[in-house]
Amino acid sequence: MLRSLLSLVAMAGLAAAHFSIEYPTWRADSLENSNYSQYVFPCANVPQGAWSDNRTDWPTTGGSLSLDLHHPWTYVFVNVGLGENVTNFNYSLTPSFWNETGSGTLCIPHLDLPAGLEPADGQHATIQVVTLGESGTALYNCADITFRKSGVSNFGGGNCTTSAGVSYSVVNQETNGTTTSSGGGSSTTSGSASTTTTATTGTSAGASKGVNMTVLTSVVALAVAFMYGMSA
Numbered sequence: 645m646l647r648s649l650l651s652l653v654a655m656a657g658l659a660a661a662h663f664s665i666e667y668p669t670w671r672a673d674s675l676e677n678s679n680y681s682q683y684v685f686p687c688a689n690v691p692q693g694a695w696s697d698n699r700t701d702w703p704t705t706g707g708s709l710s711l712d713l714h715h716p717w718t719y720v721f722v723n724v725g726l727g728e729n730v731t732n733f734n735y736s737l738t739p740s741f742w743n744e745t746g747s748g749t750l751c752i753p754h755l756d757l758p759a760g761l762e763p764a765d766g767q768h769a770t771i772q773v774v775t776l777g778e779s780g781t782a783l784y785n786c787a788d789i790t791f792r793k794s795g796v797s798n799f800g801g802g803n804c805t806t807s808a809g810v811s812y813s814v815v816n817q818e819t820n821g822t823t824t825s826s827g828g829g830s831s832t833t834s835g836s837a838s839t840t841t842t843a844t845t846g847t848s849a850g851a852s853k854g855v856n857m858t859v860l861t862s863v864v865a866l867a868v869a870f871m872y873g874m875s876a
């Protein structure tokens with residue numbers, strides 16, 4: 645029994661070993677090279693400059709993100725660090741992290757930058773995407789960007805499509821303890837128009853610290869999930 649449970653977990657681990665960043669272009673295909681592993685913090689063991697500069701221009705006001713995900717569901721965190729060779733991903737673009745459902749492309753037309761992050765034109769930075777599975781296994785990928793004040797349009801319209809059956813909810817963290825928990829009462833609304841939710845957030849999990857399942861679990865215990873319908 646234990647043995648079969650363990651092998652199930654091992655298989656789930658293998659199946660879990662992949663997601664990709666479609667936009668902005670990732671630092672490298674972290675599945676292609678045997679030296680790379682998405683299990684490795686912070687950037688799947690893909691060194692800075694592994695490939696000749698694959699930086700994508702990205703608006704200083706925030707921009708688009710497209711991911712290819714392959715799990716029934718996963719938590720998603722998006723962080724940014726400034727510099728040429730980033731080790732400190734200390735800005736979170738998902739202070740309320742996501743609970744993504746479905747296999748396929750998830751495209752976000754516009755991600756806002758957090759208050760306090762006002763990059764200069766030409767500032768180099770790296771976007772780090774962390775997914776966290778049910779078992780607590782974290783996977784990492786990075787995309788190098790150059791912030792641009794003008795001349796970059798969002799990766800929008802027909803280029804930013806989300807697969808049918810892929811959606812995400814925003815998990816609202818309220819570390820203050822004043823928000824009541826509503827557990828798993830949400831339902832997936834696939835294909836409906838997006839609604840906007842204002843969420844008060846406490847501290848951001850997943851940013852720069854790596855992800856600690858103990859912390860996440862306690863966050864989840866306080867979580868209120870708001871459903872976003874992503875139209876395909």
Ligand SMILES: *[C@@H]1O[C@H](CO)[C@@H](O)[C@H](O)[C@H]1NC(C)=O
Pocket residue numbers: 669670671672673695698
């Ligand atoms: C780097 O960017 C070029 C041009 O967009 C692309 O052809 C190449 O596949 C990219 N490299 C990786 C590792 O994604």
Ligand SMILES: *[C@@H]1O[C@H](CO)[C@@H](O)[C@H](O)[C@H]1NC(C)=O
Pocket residue numbers: 677678679
């Ligand atoms: C992995 O890294 C080693 C040492 O840097 C290098 O010799 C080898 O060619 C790399 N393997 C691949 C597939 O790039």
Ligand SMILES: *[C@@H]1O[C@H](CO)[C@@H](O)[C@H](O)[C@H]1NC(C)=O
Pocket residue numbers: 692693729731
């Ligand atoms: C980036 O930083 C890492 C860790 O400090 C270091 O090992 C690596 O050599 C640096 N790479 C470049 C291209 O500067």
Ligand SMILES: *[C@@H]1O[C@H](CO)[C@@H](O)[C@H](O)[C@H]1NC(C)=O
Pocket residue numbers: 726732734735760
């Ligand atoms: C984030 O880190 C960068 C350099 O690593 C630093 O300059 C900046 O002040 C930090 N910002 C915050 C909000 O911690």
Ligand SMILES: *[C@@H]1O[C@H](CO)[C@@H](O)[C@H](O)[C@H]1NC(C)=O
Pocket residue numbers: 717743745815827828864867869
């Ligand atoms: C995330 O979604 C999965 C699948 O729908 C669900 O089992 C899990 O409880 C959700 N987590 C949170 C914090 O809502």
Ligand SMILES: *[C@@H]1O[C@H](CO)[C@@H](O)[C@H](O)[C@H]1NC(C)=O
Pocket residue numbers: 799800801802803
């Ligand atoms: C998709 O991207 C291409 C190249 O960046 C651009 O020329 C085209 O207008 C975009 N299409 C839409 C519908 O946004």
Ligand SMILES: *[C@@H]1O[C@H](CO)[C@@H](O)[C@H](O)[C@H]1NC(C)=O
Pocket residue numbers: 820822
């Ligand atoms: C908790 O939230 C309430 C209402 O938003 C606020 O008045 C209070 O200052 C917060 N307490 C802490 C410790 O953040």
Ligand SMILES: *[C@@H]1O[C@H](CO)[C@@H](O)[C@H](O)[C@H]1NC(C)=O
Pocket residue numbers: 856857858859
């Ligand atoms: C996770 O965080 C908790 C509470 O802050 C701490 O006690 C625990 O040691 C951490 N675990 C890991 C693996 O960092």
Ligand SMILES: [Cu+2]
Pocket residue numbers: 659660661662663714715
């Ligand atoms: Cu996977």
